Amino acid sequence: MQNGRLVALPTETVYGLAALATDETAVSQIFEAKNRPRKNPLICHFATPVQICEFAVADPQHEKLYSLWPGPLTILLPVIPGKLPVSVTAGSELLGVRIPDHPLTLEVLKKVYPLAAPSANLSGRTSSTGASHAADQFGSKIAGVVDGGRSKVGLESTVVLPGPGKTLRILRPGAVTAEKLESLGYRVESKQNLPVPAGKGLLSPGQLPVHYQPSIPVILIERHPSDTAAIQKLKDYLINIPVNEKTAVLWYEGFPPPQELTITDAEFLSLSAPYNPVEKRLSDLASSLYFTFIEQERKFDRLVIVAAPETGIGKAVNDRLRRAATETIRL
Numbered sequence: 418m419q420n421g422r423l424v425a426l427p428t429e430t431v432y433g434l435a436a437l438a439t440d441e442t443a444v445s446q447i448f449e450a451k452n453r454p455r456k457n458p459l460i461c462h463f464a465t466p467v468q469i470c471e472f473a474v475a476d477p478q479h480e481k482l483y484s485l486w487p488g489p490l491t492i493l494l495p496v497i498p499g500k501l502p503v504s505v506t507a508g509s510e511l512l513g514v515r516i517p518d519h520p521l522t523l524e525v526l527k528k529v530y531p532l533a534a535p536s537a538n539l540s541g542r543t544s545s546t547g548a549s550h551a552a553d554q555f556g557s558k559i560a561g562v563v564d565g566g567r568s569k570v571g572l573e574s575t576v577v578l579p580g581p582g583k584t585l586r587i588l589r590p591g592a593v594t595a596e597k598l599e600s601l602g603y604r605v606e607s608k609q610n611l612p613v614p615a616g617k618g619l620l621s622p623g624q625l626p627v628h629y630q631p632s633i634p635v636i637l638i639e640r641h642p643s644d645t646a647a648i649q650k651l652k653d654y655l656i657n658i659p660v661n662e663k664t665a666v667l668w669y670e671g672f673p674p675p676q677e678l679t680i681t682d683a684e685f686l687s688l689s690a691p692y693n694p695v696e697k698r699l700s701d702l703a704s705s706l707y708f709t710f711i712e713q714e715r716k717f718d719r720l721v722i723v724a725a726p727e728t729g730i731g732k733a734v735n736d737r738l739r740r741a742a743t744e745t746i747r748l
């Protein structure tokens with residue numbers, strides 16, 4: 418990376434395609450390798466808050482947010498002008514910063530920083546949560562992949578914009594939930610309630626309606642108004658699938674599929690064991706979702722999944738599912 422090459426690095430959320438952020442040519446290669454629109458800014462990764470202060474203004478009133486680092490939280494802070502190529506922030510006055518929670522990557526970051534690293538996937542496709550998934554997507558286009566095992570969280574970081582005062586906006590839901598941020602004394606505003614701050618273009622340009630997609634159709638079944646209605650819709654859907662279409666139902670929460678579902682040809686793949694409390698099942702689901710997408714797209718013609726409960730990390734799971742879905746069945 419010190420010589421301007423790209424390396425895929427493990428983090429607890431997803432693998433990142435990393436380059437030295439101060440090297441404009443290397444940063445440009447990230448956009449090329451991912452086929453990423455240049456208007457979509459990159460997150461910079463650091464090992465310590467002291468490193469961050471060289472590149473961005475970290476208001477001490479947000480200490481409680483910083484205390485969540487290392488962790489799955491990206492904070493948008495005012496960038497110090499002239500420190501980074503404008504391509505990193507895509508011309509915005511805000512810089513997305515994060516201290517990832519992975520021992521290997523933290524070791525690297527102590528020596529080489531800041532590292533600009535978007536998720537290690539081709540633009541629009543499923544993020545990599547294992548080294549081989551990153552290697553498959555980028556191959557010889559990059560210098561290498563550091564194999565740090567499976568990403569524990571499995572979904573990209575929560576992106577927040579702090580202020581004014583004790584308010585903040587969640588621009589991308591993740592494992593640091595609204596409930597968690599509220600417990601730190603923040604009033605969490607919905608995206609619409611605050612004015613867009615200075616800067617150009619979309620506030621979080623990466624949040625496009627179609628994203629995270631596997632190469633096969635994903636059918637999402639919403640669960641409102643009731644779980645029973647969702648199961649009925651799932652049943653209706655499965656019964657009508659042509660026999661030669663290999664279908665996998667991504668299943669979780671531990672409840673066994675009802676009898677009438679098991680007689681269809683669809684295969685049930687469990688993403689979670691029946692733990693209590695439900696939070697543990699949801700974090701399991703988040704952790705295995707992308708991995709399962711990539712593993713199963715080679716084996717099946719379509720994936721069917723019922724939306725998660727809208728609590729805790731379930732919100733982030735559903736955010737990704739709604740963008741990954743090629744078809745949504747509403748109740």
Ligand code: TXA
Nearest residue numbers: 430433458511512513535536573574620621622623624
């Ligand atoms: O968990 C993660 O955040 C992973 C790992 C590798 O750290 N990275 C990641 O990066 O997901 P990426 O580029 O795939 O997503 C970054 C998101 C995009 O939606 C982008 O638009 C937004 O954060 N973002 C980054 N910098 C921003 C900025 N200055 N202003 C507004 N949005 C920004």
Ligand code: MG
Nearest residue numbers: 535536544623
């Ligand atoms: Mg991404």
